[in-house]
Amino acid sequence: MPEAAIEMQGVAKFFGDFQALKDISFSVAPGERVVVCGPSGSGKSTLVRLVNQLEPHDAGTIRVGGRDVADPDLRGRIAMVFQQFNLFPHLSVLENLTLGPMKARGLERAAAEERAMALLARVRIPEQAAKRPSQLSGGQQQRVAIARALAMEPEIMLFDEPTSALDPEMISEVLDVMVELAEDGMTMVVVTHEMGFARRVADRIVFMDAGEIVEVAAPADFFANPRSARARDFLKRILSH
Amino acid sequence: MRAVAALSLCLLLAGCGANFGWYVVDPTTPGGLTNLRFMLGGFANTIVVSVTAAAISIILGLVVALPGLSSNRQARMVNRVYVEFIRAIPLLPMLFWVYYGLPIVLRSMGLSIPLDPFWAGVITLALSDSAFTAEVYRAGIQSIPRGQTEAARTVGLSYTQTMRYVVLPQAIRRVLPPLANQFIYILKMSAFISVIGLEELMRRANDLNSGEYRPLEIYSVLILEYLVLVLVISQGVRWLERRMGADERQ
Numbered sequence: 001m002p003e004a005a006i007e008m009q010g011v012a013k014f015f016g017d018f019q020a021l022k023d024i025s026f027s028v029a030p031g032e033r034v035v036v037c038g039p040s041g042s043g044k045s046t047l048v049r050l051v052n053q054l055e056p057h058d059a060g061t062i063r064v065g066g067r068d069v070a071d072p073d074l075r076g077r078i079a080m081v082f083q084q085f086n087l088f089p090h091l092s093v094l095e096n097l098t099l100g101p102m103k104a105r106g107l108e109r110a111a112a113e114e115r116a117m118a119l120l121a122r123v124r125i126p127e128q129a130a131k132r133p134s135q136l137s138g139g140q141q142q143r144v145a146i147a148r149a150l151a152m153e154p155e156i157m158l159f160d161e162p163t164s165a166l167d168p169e170m171i172s173e174v175l176d177v178m179v180e181l182a183e184d185g186m187t188m189v190v191v192t193h194e195m196g197f198a199r200r201v202a203d204r205i206v207f208m209d210a211g212e213i214v215e216v217a218a219p220a221d222f223f224a225n226p227r228s229a230r231a232r233d234f235l236k237r238i239l240s241h
Numbered sequence: 242m243r244a245v246a247a248l249s250l251c252l253l254l255a256g257c258g259a260n261f262g263w264y265v266v267d268p269t270t271p272g273g274l275t276n277l278r279f280m281l282g283g284f285a286n287t288i289v290v291s292v293t294a295a296a297i298s299i300i301l302g303l304v305v306a307l308p309g310l311s312s313n314r315q316a317r318m319v320n321r322v323y324v325e326f327i328r329a330i331p332l333l334p335m336l337f338w339v340y341y342g343l344p345i346v347l348r349s350m351g352l353s354i355p356l357d358p359f360w361a362g363v364i365t366l367a368l369s370d371s372a373f374t375a376e377v378y379r380a381g382i383q384s385i386p387r388g389q390t391e392a393a394r395t396v397g398l399s400y401t402q403t404m405r406y407v408v409l410p411q412a413i414r415r416v417l418p419p420l421a422n423q424f425i426y427i428l429k430m431s432a433f434i435s436v437i438g439l440e441e442l443m444r445r446a447n448d449l450n451s452g453e454y455r456p457l458e459i460y461s462v463l464i465l466e467y468l469v470l471v472l473v474i475s476q477g478v479r480w481l482e483r484r485m486g487a488d489e490r491q
Contacts (some may be wrong), residue, residue: 054391076397086388090410099406100396145392152396 003066005030005187011060020046022211033182035198036191038208044191048158052078076104079149083161085141087133094129097151119147123177139170159190207231265455266462283442291428294366302374309379327372336365340437362434366427381416421478
């Protein structure tokens with residue numbers, strides 16, 4: 001059996017007295033696309049933030065590609081796309097993409113820029129390379145953020161509600177890029193409310209509520225006959241309009 | 242610049258009255274010109290002592306600010322103690338302590354480093370100001386959204402790299418105006434160094450006055466000298482802000 005891309009065993013996370021995650025055990029296979037959904041406050045964002053160590057976990061083990069998640073070699077190997085894009089506003093689009101490869105990986109400027117331009121072409125905004133992020137639309141900014149993540153040649157890509165801050169007409173341009181990534185075989189964990197996307201690309205759907213994984217199912221199963229009452233309730237609310 | 246002109250004009254007009262003695266600084270008379278030259282001779286020390294102190298304070302302030310932003314409690318304590326302690330010392334007592342006291346402390350440690358008024362002044366101004374500069378940096382760095390450091394981390398940057406390439410370049414634009422305030426504060430406080438004998442603007446004015454006894458005229462010129470310096474700094478900082486895009490909203 002091949003090494004799991006992500007393996008979580010009995011993971012718990014507290015914020016003060018509040019338990020955000022309870023006894024999470026879960027694994028993602030290499031190349032697998034997992035969509036995590038659930039009501040707000042269910043712990044889904046916390047889950048992906050633990051995987052790239054933006055928050056330390058309080059109990060259990062998290063292993064990425066067989067290594068403990070705290071292993072410094074993993075730094076920059078797990079890419080993240082944030083809800084608020086978090087582009088570097090003082091740098092150009094191109095510099096946003098070359099900063100990590102040059103400073104963390106020691107790539108030469110020419111090589112880093114070549115890679116960056118190829119990625120900008122891939123997310124279909126090569127003409128914006130010299131601009132500042134603030135001159136771009138939300139959808140374009142999020143595509144830059146995806147390209148910035150890809151520039152690190154990550155093993156895994158995590159998405160934390162990547163379309164939630166976007167105007168409706170810009171959501172599809174970001175989702176299109178994500179679908180292409182999935183088709184290229186990238187290991188992806190995506191926290192999202194975009195159920196159309198989940199249906200189309202997810203191998204599995206993880207439904208969370210109150211810090212627990214309530215249900216894990218293939219999309220067809222999950223949408224057709226959710227097993228838990230909480231999942232039925234959730235789907236009714238987000239699909240009703 | 243208009244303010245300087247207006248103030249000069251008021252003083253000159255008022256000076257036409259019989260009780261004023263503008264002759265002491267009248268550049269059209271040989272005596273007045275000599276006196277004026279003597280006063281202007283203080284600019285060099287005022288500027289050099291202030292710029293040196295400000296340069297040290299800008300670096301020292303950052304060094305003090307960074308542990309204050311740490312998640313480590315001990316590191317934060319170091320920052321708090323430094324800031325609260327240094328901030329509580331009035332400038333003049335600190336100047337005397339540094340000038341008269343510090344060489345004794347150094348000698349007891351086997352170091353014989355004589356402190357002249359210039360360096361005693363630089364050390365005092367830089368130390369005193371660094372507590373305030375540290376707080377300016379802390380506020381500036383804390384104003385950078387957490388998402389920035391998180392994004393930097395996910396593209397593999399270390400703490401130092403995150404500070405250097407992501408946080409500080411953004412924070413520096415925001416702290417530029419308050420840092421300029423601090424520089425102006427240093428410049429004005431440098432007048433205190435006159436009491437330990439540094440030949441700067443204040444000292445020159447005092448020396449001239451003790452011979453001429455024309456305090457109103459001499460100290461008016463002195464105030465104008467500081468005003469000109471501060472206005473030059475203000476303009477310089479505004480230029481720097483425009484260059485760095487700090488006046489734009491992001």
